[in-house]
Amino acid sequence: MPSFQTSTLLLTALLAIGLVFFLRAASKDRTTVVDVASPRPPLEVLEGLSNWLVKRGWAPQGGDADRQVLRFQGRVAASPPLSVLLSFLGSIGAGSLGLVIRELQPSLGWWPLLLALLGPLAGVIYRKRADRIEAVEIRLMNEVDQTQGSTIRLRAHRDELIALELELAGPLDLASDGSLLSSPI
Numbered sequence: 444m445p446s447f448q449t450s451t452l453l454l455t456a457l458l459a460i461g462l463v464f465f466l467r468a469a470s471k472d473r474t475t476v477v478d479v480a481s482p483r484p485p486l487e488v489l490e491g492l493s494n495w496l497v498k499r500g501w502a503p504q505g506g507d508a509d510r511q512v513l514r515f516q517g518r519v520a521a522s523p524p525l526s527v528l529l530s531f532l533g534s535i536g537a538g539s540l541g542l543v544i545r546e547l548q549p550s551l552g553w554w555p556l557l558l559a560l561l562g563p564l565a566g567v568i569y570r571k572r573a574d575r576i577e578a579v580e581i582r583l584m585n586e587v588d589q590t591q592g593s594t595i596r597l598r599a600h601r602d603e604l605i606a607l608e609l610e611l612a613g614p615l616d617l618a619s620d621g622s623l624l625s626s627p628i
Contacts, residue, residue: 448547455543458536462529462565469525470572473601478584478594479608479619485583485593489513491615492581492595495607501579511583519600521573526566534562579603 481488493513497503501515538559545555579599585592597604611617 448543452543452547455536455540458539462532462536466529466565466569466572469529469569470521474577474598475601475604476596476598477604477608477619478596479617480592480594481616481618482592483616484591485585485595488593488595488615488617489581489583491611492607495611496579499603499606504578513581515579515581517577517579519573519575519577521570526570529569530563530566532562533565534559537561577603 493503493515496515499517501517504514504516506513538556541555541558544558545551545553548555577600579597582596582598584594584596597607599607608617608619
């Protein structure tokens, strides 16, 4: 086998490996825990957080009064444009692999190019893995009957916590360590 065919096969295999890792990263669970503080009373902050979550489509799922926890649940949908992109990239990659196989084994004719038909499978896999039920958990870290100040621990998807921090920082005087907004990921 000539060296250009070997290197082309290697690069095509790396392309397939990259697609697999991209699929895994696109549907990875990004649940994060963050502590926020507010000078406002706990009941006011909890009510504001609850109302905001319900407006965004999260359904209350009860909680645990002993642990001072509220839970919300919602379905997270896959991104249709990302699904189309992954299907397109999968088709291009599988078609490239077909071309490489055809070069290595000319006796197979043009049959290896049918591998490109497997490309949309990447979009289907992404949609199935990314479409899931997620939860938001709010835990009050200090006593409910306090009139001044509250500390709350939030456990949710990273993107939801960023949206919460951006939208409610002003109205509820929420403050965190800022790590969600400064992280490049």
